[in-house]
Structure formats: structure tokens, C-alpha cells
Amino acid sequence: MLLQTKHLSKQFNGIYALRDINFSLEAGEVHGLVGENGAGKSTLIKILTGVYSLEEGEVLWNGQPVQLHTPVESRRIGISVIHQDRTLVPTFTGIENAYLGMAYPCKGGRVDWKEMRRRVSETAQALGIELDLNKMAAEMSPPQRTCLEIVRAMMNECKLLILDEPTASLTDKESELLFGIIDTLKSKGTAILYVTHRMDEIFRLTDRITIFKNGEMVETVWTKDTDKDSLIGKMTDNWSAETIASSRRMGEELLRAEHIQSKDGIVKDASLSVHAGEILGVFGLGGSGRTELLECIYGYRPMQGGQVMLKGKKEENLTPGKAIRKGLALISEDRRGKALIGNLAIRENVALSCLGDFAAGGVISGKKEREAVSAMVKRLQVKMASEEQRAIELSGGNQQKVVFAKTLMTHPQVFLCDEPTQAVDVMTRAEIHRLLREQADQGCGVVFMSSDLKEVMEIADRIQIISGGRSRELLENDGITSQQVLACCYHQ
Secondary structure: OOEEEEEEEEEEOOEEEEEEEEEEEOOOOEEEEEOOOOOOHHHHHHHHOOOOOOOEEEEEEOOEEEOOOOHHHHHHHOEEEEOOOOOOOOOOEHHHHHOOOOOOOEEOOEEOHHHHHHHHHHHHHHOOOOOOOOOEHHHOOHHHHHHHHHHHHHHOOOOEEEEEOOOOOOOHHHHHHHHHHHHHHHHOOOEEEEEOOOHHHHHHHOOEEEEEEOOEEEEEEEHHHOOHHHHHHHHOOOOEOOOOOOOOOOOOEEEEEEEEEEOOOOOOEEEEEEEOOOEEEEEOOOOOOHHHHHHHHHOOOOEEEEEEEEOOEEEOOOOHHHHHHOOEEEEOOOHHHHHOOOOOEHHHHHHHHHHHHHEEOOEEOHHHHHHHHHHHHHHOOOOOOOOOOEHHHOOHHHHHHHHHHHHHOOOOOEEEEEOOOOOOOHHHHHHHHHHHHHHHHOOOEEEEEOOOHHHHHHHOOEEEEEEOOEEEEEEEOOOOEHHHHHHHHHOO
């Protein structure tokens, strides 16, 4: 047995993300790992790769206990991971990226580039990979970058390669190339831990499948002895939300996005529409393209096809600035990176999107700004020392309230909410739900996206399924169960 975990557990703030995991993987095996969002798959990967410390249980490598305190220690014994978000340096060539984390060979006191090229080329050729190693990573296509990461892993004498949603940004044809490389690695005795939400890939590639649910390991099964419906049933609690009140009525269509395609190919053909008075839930598994779809609609991510219509009027060349003026607002999942400027005061952050409202002749009226901001943060009950406190000093929940305060200052008609309750406490989550329902009741439209299926089912009137960069079923949230929703995500 190449890898085993015995009674492995991991807690965060007293809550188990993983509990009593007894997992095994053999050399030369392709092992699928499946589960809902938040099931614990990523936590297991981070423990095996030394990102998270091991607190309970043990990891055995070739039958011997090992301590994986750092990613370096994990790579040293032969474990490598390729994440959905590539970890290459954009301005480095293929050769330089392949040697990341490794010592450069030297000759006569200088870097031996010839030896580096020889070794990288030989590794790539042994895997049947063709790459222009002189190209920078930024110039490579998504499948070329994936191949380069595989080469880098094998340069470190990788014995276990973890692939986390490896085909998320690949076309079907590009995915076929990857599958061929996986077959080659398997034939050479390399173990593959394959993590994906795409059931067709799981059944095509794997020998065994392990199912995670709510941080626990449900079962390991032989792929040939199971089917999609059985797996989905084991992954979900088949939870159902309370029936949405039937008296709620939708008004006019405020936003329609049709056949959206992103230039980077992540969104392939996705559509949605939201009406006044409606909360439209959008649900998709990791790598589905759900976040990228909202960014396309908002004008943040470049599109190469499709159209966006607001109140029936087609909008051309939307940018975030134009979107705000047209009544669109995006609540980004990355509040610190894309929604707040941490070192600015709360007042400055809240006023940032509507400074023109307080200006006359190019001069901002500090009094008007302070009065408007004060009223908004009071309305949302932001807990703070003062409005001059830096946003970064607030708790996560209060930071998110500041994001909503800034958004409400622009009086949007349509809210595009991407993980709006991420990393907030239960009370703040309930407050955000109430706020969004209030906005819908006042005639706004809300697009609500969350990786927490239960949350989507609690708040949404309808649920639009996104899978593989494409829109799938549109479900009325009336007595449906989580298993039915997940079945739509997996049955592509």
C-alpha cells in the first residue's frame, strides 16, 4: 500500500472539517475522490501536501508513519498536487517553471541551462508531452500549462500525483490529451488521486472511488461495481428546504443573459434571467464556471459570445463602471481582494462607488459624504470603533456588511451575489438573507450564488444549474431535494 491514513481528523475553531478518515491508495492506481462542496476533499489534500498540520491520526507512506509539516516535506517523499488554479510563474519559461522549488544545476560556477533543458525535455518525452519550453507560461494554452505542471511534478520523482479539477478549464479535446497522460503515468506505477465533480471522468478513469460527506468518509467502492445514482445518493443527505411561499410574485424581467461565452473558455454557453421581486439561486459544483458567468455579466471578465439585456435592452461592451451606472452590482466572493481596500477607512470604502454623488465642481462635500455613510452603516448595524476605522480591522461579518453598504449606495436594481455569506457568523448570514429578501420585495432582482446547496435552497425562488460552463436545468424551488439538485449537476 503506497498511502494510508488512520483515524485522521482535522478541526477548525472546534468544528471538524475531517473526522476519522481511514483512506488508502495503491501504487499505479487512479483513485477518484468525490463529495459535495465542503465535504472535506480539499482539507484532506492540504494535509497530504503539508499545507495543514496533522493533529489527530497518522499518515503512512509505504507502510511507515510520516510527518508532513510542510509542502517541501510532502514533495520530498513523492507527493505532488496540481490545483485547479495553476501555480506557474507567468513570466518564467517552461524550463524555469519546471525547476520551481528545485536547485539549478551549475557548471563552472554558472547555471547549466543545457542540462536543465535536457532533463526537462527527457521528462516530457517520457510522458508523451510536447511543449515549447522557450515559451513563457503566460503564452501557453490551459492544457499546455497543465502538462507543464505534470512535467514539474515528475521532475521531483512523483509517486502520488493529486489532480484537483484538472479539466475545469479544458475543452473536451484537450481533456482527452490529459487522459492519455494519466494512462501513461498509471502504466509507470504512479498513483493518481483524481478529484472532480465530473462523473463521466470518474467512471472513465478510476479504479476505485472514495465518497466524502460532511467531513466524513462514507465508503470506498470499486468503480465497476457502482453507478452515478448510487454515488450521488451516498454524497447527499437528501435535504429539502421549506417550501417557498407561493404568494410571492415576480415582476418584469430585469436581467437576461443569453449564451454567454468567456474568452478564456471557462464559460461555454450559459444563460440566466432574473425578475423583479425574485431571488434566483445559481448552483454549480467546483469548476462549473458559476463565478466566471457573473463576472462576464458584470463586464469584469471578457466575453467572446452571447448578450446581456437589462429590461429588454441589449447592453454592449459592459464594464464594471457601466454596469454600476446601469443598475448592476456585484458582490464578489473575494471581498478583501476585489470589494474592499483594507487600509482605507470604513467611510472611504462605503463612499467609494458613488463619490460623484457628493461632489460639486469637482470638490467632494465631506459633510454630505459623512451623513450618507453614517446613515448606511447604521442601517446595516456595522460594529465598529468609528467610521474612520480601517476596514481590515473589522471582523469578517462586519467587513461583508461594509461591502453591502458600499453596494447599496449605488441603488442597484440587480444584485449579483457570489458567496455573499462566505466566512461570516450565523447571525450575520441571517441578516444578509433578510437584506436580500427586502431588496427583492422592493422590486429588485437578486442572483444568489453559493457553494452551500442548503443555503441556496433556503433563500431562492428558482435555482439555475450551471455545469461544465453551461446552463442546465432551471428548477422551481418547491419541494425539491438536494439529491435532485445534485443529480442535475452530475448528469451532464
